[in-house]
Amino acid sequence: MFTDSHCHIYSEYYPNIEEAINNAVSNKVNRFLNNGCDRKTCEEVLKLIDIYPNMYGAIGIHPENVNDYKIDDLKFIEDNLNNKKVVAIGEIGLDYHYTKEDKDKQISLFEKELSLAEKYNIPVIIHSRDATLDTLNILKKYKVKGIIHSFSGSLETALEYIKMGYLLGVNGVITFKNAKIKDVFAKISLESIVLETDSPYLTPEPFRGHSNEPAHIIEIAKFISDLKGVSLESLAKITNNNLNKMFNFNVDN
Ligand code: NI
Numbered sequence: 001m002f003t004d005s006h007c008h009i010y011s012e013y014y015p016n017i018e019e020a021i022n023n024a025v026s027n028k029v030n031r032f033l034n035n036g037c038d039r040k041t042c043e044e045v046l047k048l049i050d051i052y053p054n055m056y057g058a059i060g061i062h063p064e065n066v067n068d069y070k071i072d073d074l075k076f077i078e079d080n081l082n083n084k085k086v087v088a089i090g091e092i093g094l095d096y097h098y099t100k101e102d103k104d105k106q107i108s109l110f111e112k113e114l115s116l117a118e119k120y121n122i123p124v125i126i127h128s129r130d131a132t133l134d135t136l137n138i139l140k141k142y143k144v145k146g147i148i149h150s151f152s153g154s155l156e157t158a159l160e161y162i163k164m165g166y167l168l169g170v171n172g173v174i175t176f177k178n179a180k181i182k183d184v185f186a187k188i189s190l191e192s193i194v195l196e197t198d199s200p201y202l203t204p205e206p207f208r209g210h211s212n213e214p215a216h217i218i219e220i221a222k223f224i225s226d227l228k229g230v231s232l233e234s235l236a237k238i239t240n241n242n243l244n245k246m247f248n249f250n251v252d253n
Contacts, residue, residue, distance in 0.1 A: 001028050001029065001236060001240075002031075002217045002221055002239070003029070003032070003033070003239065004029055004196060004197050004199070004217050005033045005147060005194040005195060005196045005239075005243060006035055006125065006169055006171070006196035006197070007033070007196070007197050007198065007199040007214050008035055008037065008041070008199060008200065009055070009199065010041050010044050011044065013199075013200040014213075020213050020214065021054075021055075023213065023214075026215070027215040028217075028236070029214050029217045029218065031055075031249075032052075032054060032055045032056065032214055033057075033058060033125075033243075034048060035057075036057070036060060036090075036091070037065060038061055038065040038068065038073070039069070039073045042057075042077065042080075045059060046080060046083065049083075049085040049086070050085070055085075056085050056086075056087045056247070057087065057088075058088035058089065059077050059080060059081075059089065060077060060089045060092040060124075061074070061077070061092065061113065062092065062093075062127060063093055063094050063109070066102055066105045066106050067102060067105070074113070077089065081116070081122060084250075087247040088146060088147075089116060089117045089122055089123075089124050090126070090146070090149070091127045092113045092124060092125065092127065093110060093126045093127035093129075093131070093135060093149075094106050094107065094127075094128055094138075095129040096129065096130040096131045096134075097130045103134075107138065111142075114138070114144055117142065117144045117146075118143050123144065123146035123147070124147075126139070126147065126149055127149055129152075136157070139164060140164065145164070145166060145246065146246065147166065147169050147196075147246070148161050148167070148168050149196065149198070150171055150196070150198055150202070151184075152181055154184065158184055158188055162188070162189075162192045166192075167193065167243075167246060168185075168188060168193055168194070169195075169196040170185055170193055170196065171196045171197055171202050172197065172198075172205070172212065172216065173202055174204075174223055174227075175205040175208075175219060175223050176208070182227065185224070190228060190230065190238045191238065191242060192242070193224070193239060193242070194239050194242055194243055195217050195220050195221055195224070197216050197220070198212065199212040199213050200213070203216065204216050204220055205219065207219070221235055
């Protein structure tokens with residue numbers, strides 16, 4: 001069985017969440033790390049992890065929401081870190097793809113969230129788009145670890161993140177024709193790789209064009225299994241083990 005290490009399961013995208021989860025389970029995906037992006041989605045993640053035993057939460061303010069968040073939202077995140085099923089702060093990071101104009105605000109928010117992660121010794125889920133250098137330099141200032149979600153950089157950057165203790169998330173993008181990231185993941189050790197869908201985004205082939213769902217982890221798994229020459233069983237075992245070492249999935253206390 002596989003884990004979807006990065007998804008956005010909210011009622012806004014999934015009118016029938018139960019069905020999406022059941023469909024995932026029938027496709028060998030039985031654990032989910034649901035990521036919030038703002039106050040509203042974090043509140044929903046907290047509700048859902050309470051309902052679904054195999055769903056865990058990451059709560060954080062995504063860089064695209066840098067102009068809307070309130071300081072009180074960070075307090076809300078901090079107050080909920082004691083929830084045993086909240087295993088990470090995320091999705092957080094830097095995104096300079098559309099504009100660099102709010103760069104300073106993004107960095108300030110990112111650093112506030114990293115400080116929280118360091119203070120509570122909880123991993124982070126990092127979103128970094130067109131911002132590699134700043135992301136690396138800022139992460140180096142904090143004693144944190146976690147996942148570089150949707151990793152899309154060079155081999156050199158990959159190795160640097162790995163050296164810093166991060167895992168690299170691979171998703172449906174790798175199944176796209178001519179995806180350059182194939183060559184990079186071909187050279188990265190499986191011990192540093194985790195599978196994710198980023199549902200409802202980044203739908204893998206052959207479902208490209210449709211909304212994504214955690215069940216599609218299996219398409220990404222098949223691709224990586226071919227690329228790395230390992231069985232699906234071994235891939236599931238190794239990637240789950242990577243996650244188990246990084247996150248505290250024990251909730252029985
Ligand atoms: Ni995401």
